[in-house]
Amino acid sequence: MLKLTKIRIIWLALLGLIIASFLFLKIVPFGQITYTRTWPSGLHSGKGFIYDFKPGERIDIADRQGLRILADPVYFSLFTPRRFSEATLTVKYSSQLSTSTPIIEAGVLQDKVSGHYQLKPLENRILDRLRFSWPRLVDENSFLVLQFDKFYQDQDEFFKDLRSGHLKNCPVDIINCIAVYNYPLDLPYRLPDYQSLKPLTITQPLRGAHEFYVYFPGGFWQLVFDFDDLNQDQGQDPLVIRVTSSGENIISQRREDNNPYPTNGKNESGQLKFGGDNLTAGVYKVEIKASDDIVIKKIQSSSNKLAFINKLWPVSGSGELNLFTDTPYIQVKTFNPASLGKVYFAGQPFNLTRTYELFDSQVLGAGGRKEIKLTQDDVILEGNGVFSLSADSLFNPGVRKIDRHFSPDNQVKYIIADYAFPLREEEVKQATAKFNLQEVHRENGKYTFLISVPGLKLIPGQDKSQVSDYLEIKEIKLKLRGTTLWQKIFR
Amino acid sequence: MAKNLSLKKRIIYQELFYFFSVALALFIVLEIIWPNIILAYFNLNYLVVFWLLSALGQLFKK
Numbered sequence: 386m387l388k389l390t391k392i393r394i395i396w397l398a399l400l401g402l403i404i405a406s407f408l409f410l411k412i413v414p415f416g417q418i419t420y421t422r423t424w425p426s427g428l429h430s431g432k433g434f435i436y437d438f439k440p441g442e443r444i445d446i447a448d449r450q451g452l453r454i455l456a457d458p459v460y461f462s463l464f465t466p467r468r469f470s471e472a473t474l475t476v477k478y479s480s481q482l483s484t485s486t487p488i489i490e491a492g493v494l495q496d497k498v499s500g501h502y503q504l505k506p507l508e509n510r511i512l513d514r515l516r517f518s519w520p521r522l523v524d525e526n527s528f529l530v531l532q533f534d535k536f537y538q539d540q541d542e543f544f545k546d547l548r549s550g551h552l553k554n555c556p557v558d559i560i561n562c563i564a565v566y567n568y569p570l571d572l573p574y575r576l577p578d579y580q581s582l583k584p585l586t587i588t589q590p591l592r593g594a595h596e597f598y599v600y601f602p603g604g605f606w607q608l609v610f611d612f613d614d615l616n617q618d619q620g621q622d623p624l625v626i627r628v629t630s631s632g633e634n635i636i637s638q639r640r641e642d643n644n645p646y647p648t649n650g651k652n653e654s655g656q657l658k659f660g661g662d663n664l665t666a667g668v669y670k671v672e673i674k675a676s677d678d679i680v681i682k683k684i685q686s687s688s689n690k691l692a693f694i695n696k697l698w699p700v701s702g703s704g705e706l707n708l709f710t711d712t713p714y715i716q717v718k719t720f721n722p723a724s725l726g727k728v729y730f731a732g733q734p735f736n737l738t739r740t741y742e743l744f745d746s747q748v749l750g751a752g753g754r755k756e757i758k759l760t761q762d763d764v765i766l767e768g769n770g771v772f773s774l775s776a777d778s779l780f781n782p783g784v785r786k787i788d789r790h791f792s793p794d795n796q797v798k799y800i801i802a803d804y805a806f807p808l809r810e811e812e813v814k815q816a817t818a819k820f821n822l823q824e825v826h827r828e829n830g831k832y833t834f835l836i837s838v839p840g841l842k843l844i845p846g847q848d849k850s851q852v853s854d855y856l857e858i859k860e861i862k863l864k865l866r867g868t869t870l871w872q873k874i875f876r
Numbered sequence: 877m878a879k880n881l882s883l884k885k886r887i888i889y890q891e892l893f894y895f896f897s898v899a900l901a902l903f904i905v906l907e908i909i910w911p912n913i914i915l916a917y918f919n920l921n922y923l924v925v926f927w928l929l930s931a932l933g934q935l936f937k938k
Binding site: 410431 | 887898906910916917918922
């Protein structure tokens with residue numbers, strides 16, 4: 386009898402120890418934990434923490450030696466038993482990518498409504514190349530400043546000149562001779578004196594999330610947004626509009642969706658108004674965070690210098706539309722079969738032949754303003770620049786960003802980047818990116834990450850085993866940091 | 877002697893069955909309270925198999 390009691394005490398203690406271990410791993414009392422996923426994957430019993438790689442048609446694990454990314458982007462989930470404040474992502478990979486896809490980035494979903502990702506670089510072969518061909522003014526940790534020639538010997542002098550808005554060998558405007566990568570650079574923008582400002586009303590409906598620059602001359606300002614909730618999708622469709630200046634929030638408003646499960650499919654209209662009398666003159670960035678169920682029907686602005694950043698989705702079904710842009714290339718996609726057809730970019734036509742597919746058009750070496758002619762709207766236009774609905778609205782106060790189409794021309798004299806080069810061990814490279822998880826989206830205990838290779842595409846109908854351009858992931862490691870149990874208790 | 881050995885075996889199967897039953901119940905409760913806390917590390921199907929084997933073992937020993 387005594388023996389039986391002893392046996393029971395032993396297995397109950399063992400069970401208590403197992404439960405305590407699971408609780409320890411749930412609470413993570415020291416605030417730090419690392420989760421890893423490797424290919425080829427060894428024997429493992431649990432579901433793991435890094436999983437749910439999708440969409441399936443963009444990945445291939447047929448040979449089990451690595452996870453092959455065949456098209457851009459690929460998403461995955463990270464399950465965590467609690468919230469963390471910082472993540473360090475380390476990816477080991479071997480690259481079979483061509484020169485047309487020189488950039489690899491990783492990101493974490495920041496905002497579910499607008500689908501915005503916090504993106505960080507893993508590899509940028511344009512910078513890897515320029516680092517050895519251009520003189521390096523700064524190369525410390527991950528901070529890099531390159532110059533076309535040895536214009537500066539001293540970095541303090543360079544930053545002093547940058548702040549004053551006059552750099553050596555930049556005769557016209559320093560915005561034109563700087564390119565940045567993963568580095569927020571806000572330079573003071575001055576509207577040319579000969580340009581006068583007028584009120585502007587945009588009646589072209591725009592669908593989903595957008596961002597735009599608007600220049601206000603100081604004093605009185607006004608922005609009015611008329612919107613429709615189409616109620617085509619089930620679920621919440623909140624609308625958040627935020628006005629910022631140099632990253633600082635000036636004013637924001639949020640409209641909650643009081644009808645998350647619409648049954649009648651009827652549009653619901655609303656209006657958000659912003660304005661005041663004492664705004665400092667300058668450029669403001671306006672972020673419209675909305676799902677694709679929201680259509681901005683009308684924008685009224687007290688200033689006609691208003692240009693959309695990187696993306697525009699005009700939608701009305703009313704036919705032809707002329708737009709203006711400064712982007713050197715555009716990417717066009719539509720979900721609507723009625724919108725298939727010709728698109729003219731800087732006079733050059735190209736055909737939009739399939740829905741749900743991204744089509745590129747590039748005007749090599751063409752800078753400055755260009756016109757886009759759509760035979761039918763309801764297409765998503767994307768590019769590295771700004772878009773506007775009228776020629777005199779177009780202005781770009783932003784610094785040129787290095788993207789996959791970047792090639793250093795005569796204008797660019799300086800490059801500023803926050804980028805750590807990947808380490809190389811034989812054929813396998815290792816790149817690291819840090820993410821701030823404090824305000825990112827987490828649902829059902831999961832963060833959504835992505836790995837992006839801009840420009841990597843699968844040809845429709847192509848067999849996965851025939852693809853020659855791909856990125857093969859060998860290991861994904863996520864080191865997470867957060868508050869410790871003691872900080873939580875005693876704070 | 878043989879009878880003693882058989883009794884010992886029966887006790888072991890019985891205790892194993894109790895152990896797996898309590899473990900399974902606790903893990904399911906924990907999984908309901910905090911989803912994925914167990915499944916991320918350990919597939920409960922394995923435990924169900926062991927639990928069934930111990931239950932069958934106990935039945936046959938009886």
